[in-house]
Amino acid sequence: MLSKNIAVVGTGYVGLVTGVALSEIGHTVTCVDVDEEKVALLKDGVSPIYEPELSELMKKNYEAGRLSFTTSHRIAFAGADAIYIAVGTPQNEDGTADLRFIESVVRNIADYITKYVVIVTKSTVPVGTNHHIKRYLEGETEVPFDVVSNPEFLREGSAIQDTFDGDRIVIGADTEMAATLLEEMNEPFGIPIFKTDVRSAEMIKYASNAFLATKISFVNEIATLCEKLEANVEDVAHGMGLDKRIGEKFLQAGIGYGGSCFPKDTNALVQIAGNVEHEFTLLKAVIEVNYKQQRLLVEKAKQHFGSLRGKRIALLGTAFKPNTDDMREAASTVIAEELVLAGAQVVAYDPIAMAQAKVEFPEAVNFAESAEAALDGADAAFLVTEWEEFKVIKANHYVKLLKKPVLFDGRNCYNLEEMKRAGLDYYSVGRPA
């Protein structure tokens, strides 16, 4: 196979997974990050993020000499055939993407490249950004280069699996040479490759995330209707999903989407549309539905209790989804804030995201060392993240531990009949009460 020298800038979630995966298929990869502490950790074989299988693969390729870490752009870029940009594009106050980190990488590229290189943008950037990068570099260096958009579609918690078993690799290039090089470099993944132009590739990333977010808000609206009309959203989603044009995935009703991608990318796409004088009405509604959905459990609890003042609430799960310690834009934070505001005493527990929760949650929130300890003596439980260890809690366990057993399940984790039989007041999303 064609083995290349690759520099990956940014050892965050996307960068580290990309670097490790590229080394695993045989390339020689140097990951560069300005954060000295992080690079020191990585050199010691410690992954700064929790991601199944990542540490093992990182260690294996580091020991095989295919993967290294540095804080020096000069060292990383020397002799590189490709430079992957995988730095963050956080959200500005107005919802636009903050491109500060991208700009800084591009300045370093201008300073240190010495031979033809393909610059590959992994970070999610507004349509047109790669052309700006190209124009900027043309003014700064005589060294030939191409800029390629290669968006990532990894999910947190299954990033390694998604990398080796993804649905597609999108390569947006404006020259045949760059497109072919990227195609050859990615061939060992054995995943279908779709080649297109740079701007379309940039748009594919936003459109994909916006569409998935739309599916979630859509099914959540259907769930609300199901509650009012006494239908069951799980059966409705299943019946819809049997139609291959609709598909069964991403129709899980719940407390809305969170995480570092959907909220940020949907807001950014609304802004991108606004910049070309198009009001993206549909996507605005998707965002609004999600806002309401994240507050759904608290609303239900208010209706149940009348007032939440003084009520002790066990909050199970703080991560934005299972198998990650990530709490960015997690519904749990909104829920904790709303509960505290309503005068409730919140006791939270999460299998791995508790350290983050202690930073993100209001000070008034207490933390327990186990689900059992959180539930013990509480007036009600909120199931917020569908961790496996919560899914196996039996109905009679809730009955035993809670004062008067009331459970608000934001993820439809339990069997309706079983809950009813055990005598729980059980509220889920879009299913008969």
Ligand code: UGA
């Ligand atoms: C998402 C996309 O799935 C990836 O393809 C994409 O690469 C990534 O964003 C990104 O842009 O980097 P991720 O944020 O890791 O990945 O999480 P998802 O598994 O997609 O879940 C997002 C949110 O939607 C979670 O809060 C989850 O609970 C919620 N969700 C998901 C639902 O409420 N219902 C569903 O049916 C599916």
